[in-house]
Amino acid sequence: MLTIDIIKAKQLKDKPDPNNLGFGNYFTDHMFVMDYQEGMGWHNPRVKPYEDLHLDPSAVVFHYGQEMFEGLKAYRRQDGEINLFRPDMNGKRLNNTNDRICMPQIPVEDFVQAVRTLVHTDASWVPEEAGTSLYIRPFVIATEPTLMVNPSKSYLFMIILSPVGAYYKEGLNPVRIYVEDTYVRASKGGVGEAKTGGSYGASMIAQKNAKNEGFAQVLWLDAIEHRYVEEVGTMNIFFKIRGKVYTPALSGSILPGITRDSVISLLKSWDIPIYEERISMDTIIEASKNGDLEEVFGTGTAAVISPVGGIHFKGLDFVVHNNEIGPITRRIYDTLTGMQYGNVKDDFGWIETIEDKNDHGWL
Amino acid sequence: MLTIDIIKAKQLKDKPDPNNLGFGNYFTDHMFVMDYQEGMGWHNPRVKPYEDLHLDPSAVVFHYGQEMFEGLKAYRRQDGEINLFRPDMNGKRLNNTNDRICMPQIPVEDFVQAVRTLVHTDASWVPEEAGTSLYIRPFVIATEPTLMVNPSKSYLFMIILSPVGAYYKEGLNPVRIYVEDTYVRASKGGVGEAKTGGSYGASMIAQKNAKNEGFAQVLWLDAIEHRYVEEVGTMNIFFKIRGKVYTPALSGSILPGITRDSVISLLKSWDIPIYEERISMDTIIEASKNGDLEEVFGTGTAAVISPVGGIHFKGLDFVVHNNEIGPITRRIYDTLTGMQYGNVKDDFGWIETIEDKNDHGWL
Numbered sequence: 213m214l215t216i217d218i219i220k221a222k223q224l225k226d227k228p229d230p231n232n233l234g235f236g237n238y239f240t241d242h243m244f245v246m247d248y249q250e251g252m253g254w255h256n257p258r259v260k261p262y263e264d265l266h267l268d269p270s271a272v273v274f275h276y277g278q279e280m281f282e283g284l285k286a287y288r289r290q291d292g293e294i295n296l297f298r299p300d301m302n303g304k305r306l307n308n309t310n311d312r313i314c315m316p317q318i319p320v321e322d323f324v325q326a327v328r329t330l331v332h333t334d335a336s337w338v339p340e341e342a343g344t345s346l347y348i349r350p351f352v353i354a355t356e357p358t359l360m361v362n363p364s365k366s367y368l369f370m371i372i373l374s375p376v377g378a379y380y381k382e383g384l385n386p387v388r389i390y391v392e393d394t395y396v397r398a399s400k401g402g403v404g405e406a407k408t409g410g411s412y413g414a415s416m417i418a419q420k421n422a423k424n425e426g427f428a429q430v431l432w433l434d435a436i437e438h439r440y441v442e443e444v445g446t447m448n449i450f451f452k453i454r455g456k457v458y459t460p461a462l463s464g465s466i467l468p469g470i471t472r473d474s475v476i477s478l479l480k481s482w483d484i485p486i487y488e489e490r491i492s493m494d495t496i497i498e499a500s501k502n503g504d505l506e507e508v509f510g511t512g513t514a515a516v517i518s519p520v521g522g523i524h525f526k527g528l529d530f531v532v533h534n535n536e537i538g539p540i541t542r543r544i545y546d547t548l549t550g551m552q553y554g555n556v557k558d559d560f561g562w563i564e565t566i567e568d569k570n571d572h573g574w575l
Numbered sequence: 576m577l578t579i580d581i582i583k584a585k586q587l588k589d590k591p592d593p594n595n596l597g598f599g600n601y602f603t604d605h606m607f608v609m610d611y612q613e614g615m616g617w618h619n620p621r622v623k624p625y626e627d628l629h630l631d632p633s634a635v636v637f638h639y640g641q642e643m644f645e646g647l648k649a650y651r652r653q654d655g656e657i658n659l660f661r662p663d664m665n666g667k668r669l670n671n672t673n674d675r676i677c678m679p680q681i682p683v684e685d686f687v688q689a690v691r692t693l694v695h696t697d698a699s700w701v702p703e704e705a706g707t708s709l710y711i712r713p714f715v716i717a718t719e720p721t722l723m724v725n726p727s728k729s730y731l732f733m734i735i736l737s738p739v740g741a742y743y744k745e746g747l748n749p750v751r752i753y754v755e756d757t758y759v760r761a762s763k764g765g766v767g768e769a770k771t772g773g774s775y776g777a778s779m780i781a782q783k784n785a786k787n788e789g790f791a792q793v794l795w796l797d798a799i800e801h802r803y804v805e806e807v808g809t810m811n812i813f814f815k816i817r818g819k820v821y822t823p824a825l826s827g828s829i830l831p832g833i834t835r836d837s838v839i840s841l842l843k844s845w846d847i848p849i850y851e852e853r854i855s856m857d858t859i860i861e862a863s864k865n866g867d868l869e870e871v872f873g874t875g876t877a878a879v880i881s882p883v884g885g886i887h888f889k890g891l892d893f894v895v896h897n898n899e900i901g902p903i904t905r906r907i908y909d910t911l912t913g914m915q916y917g918n919v920k921d922d923f924g925w926i927e928t929i930e931d932k933n934d935h936g937w938l
Contacts, residue, residue: 236722277772359599401759409640410773
């Protein structure tokens with residue numbers, strides 16, 4: 213259990229228009245910070261006013277990308293309380309990432325406590341409009357001032373908060389995706405299953421090229437044969453073929469998404485067959501040609517579910533489910549978002565609630 | 576041609592002991608900074624006192640690893656002037672990296688001018704002791720305050736300087752290296768040929784494991800078959816087998832080292848056969864067993880040349896050249912460092928000199 217100092221901001225910010233938030237554009241009044249120093253461990257956990265970081269230009273994070281992040285959301289319920297969705301899973305994944313890139317562990321209960329404390333402090337920033345939420349961004353950066361290519365001896369663990377708009381302003385519309393067969397997101401033995409910054413910077417060029425060609429997302433293939441499906445954009449991907457659902461197995465190069473894990477549990481609870489295995493593009497294309505490719509969707513914290521209506525592969529276009537959202541896709545979306553906003557009963561123990569008796573609402 | 580403002584530090588730092596510098600521990604009095612903003616391009620180039628950066632916690636560099644760096648050195652000649660070694664090559668490579676990770680180009684002549692101006696300003700920091708030099712670290716970081724996974728709309732291009740000690744304090748001794756067959760540095764379609772931070776953070780775990788086992792460096796293999804040699808630590812690698820020298824071809828996953836390029840040119844000028852091709856570990860092991868593996872060495876800016884005396888692969892140890900530095904390794908080292916310090920004639924046009932008439936010396 214951390215003893216967290218809370219230093220309140222003297223002046224609170226004006227809040228932005230809750231109907232025009234976008235994603236990651238606005239930040240709340242406070243942030244969480246905890247320091248790490250070799251020999252001392254993690255210390256000085258505190259909530260303080262949101263402000264610039266002051267770092268030496270030689271800090272390891274600027275040169276060798278020793279950094280990681282997590283992402284989750286706080287949801288405003290109709291009764292005014294605030295829900296979190298499986299924050300312990302983010303804490304566990306954070307530690308898996310930290311192991312991979314040689315950063316120190318953070319106890320999961322401390323992680324969750326830090327999230328809860330910061331969200332409680334800035335509870336008035338959890339928006340109420342349909343589909344909006346407060347995005348929570350925990351991250352760790354290496355701060356030692358040295359140019360040695362070694363794990364840093366000091367770190368900052370921080371959490372910042374950003375109120376975000378509805379992902380689907382005009383409803384849950386399917387998107388067209390581009391199958392990338394030149395650039396690679398991750399390879400076995402690399403950092404694809406860790407949530408570290410470098411993978412995202414490296415992926416920007418493919419995403420930019422796809423957008424220029426009119427596609428919403430890139431579908432990543434494996435690094436070795438450029439044949440097996442990995443992820444879509446920054447989401448995991450699911451295919452429904454003749455009543456069965458398939459998603460790529462966690463082979464070492466795929467991010468273990470928390471929404472992915474939740475979707476698998478939901479499908480099992482509904483007795484819908486779900487398989488985690490290697491999926492080749494040949495299988496997908498053949499299923500599409502035979503009329504067996506019934507639904508395709510991405511899963512991630514930002515969008516929850518992103519239905520795919522078209523796949524572009526080696527110059528050919530394959531339409532999925534007549535470019536309409538499928539019934540399983542819709543059911544998963546309604547169930548997960550229903551749980552998150554407190555309108556659907558949670559039988560899985562996924563929801564944690566933060567009381568906000570005092571001043572809920574966008575003041 | 577940039578118009579660079581020079582804002583001098585009011586108080587200069589005490590200089591460290593030049594016989595105990597290490598690598599990347601001390602920084603000089605000034606740094607170079609230039610801003611980029613979408614729509615304005617690069618602007619406000621300036622030399623200013625070395626000081627902390629102030630960045631929003633949501634700056635893209637902290638989350639998505641959109642960052643790159645370069646490395647080169649300034650060498651004190653016996654006549655008091657200062658040499659740079661092929662700084663234009665660093666500028667060209669910077670732009671190749673920037674293309675890959677969606678950052679804006681910097682004209683090579685502006686890059687070189689910025690390097691020269693900063694080194695000239697802090698000329699008194701170029702040490703004189705044998706083997707010491709002033710390490711130059713140009714880097715670019717993404718600064719836009721947003722959590723969108725898109726190329727940043729703003730950047731900082733910076734250069735910082737660090738006086739560094741002799742890499743080989745006790746002479747040019749061969750090291751033992753560990754052939755890594757689990758972790759992967761880079762794959763085709765990835766960012767291995769770009770000098771971006773994420774690759775270095777991702778490599779730390781293998782390097783740490785190798786050090787714990789008593790090895791100086793990791794020898795990286797290809798991502799697909801884990802069979803072909805790629806790099807050693809953060810250096811390129813060369814093998815001399817029966818009088819011929821081999822180095823892995825630039826296949827897309829290998830960093831195009833400037834020392835690598837210089838070594839190839841030197842060998843050609845000496846009529847020593849040099850081949851850039853795919854090299855399998857089988858070839859290396861077979862040559863070692865037959866007594867044909869005559870010399871192995873790494874090349875990079877920090878060490879210039881690092882002789883390899885032993886290779887550990889799948890539980891077996893292979894000794895190279897009786898664990899002694901080979902004649903070609905020695906000749907390359909002496910020639911390159913001789914040119915860099917101004918004691919060997921440069922027939923290649925690699926050396927640029929910076930006048931230091933006023934106040935050279937470690938004051």
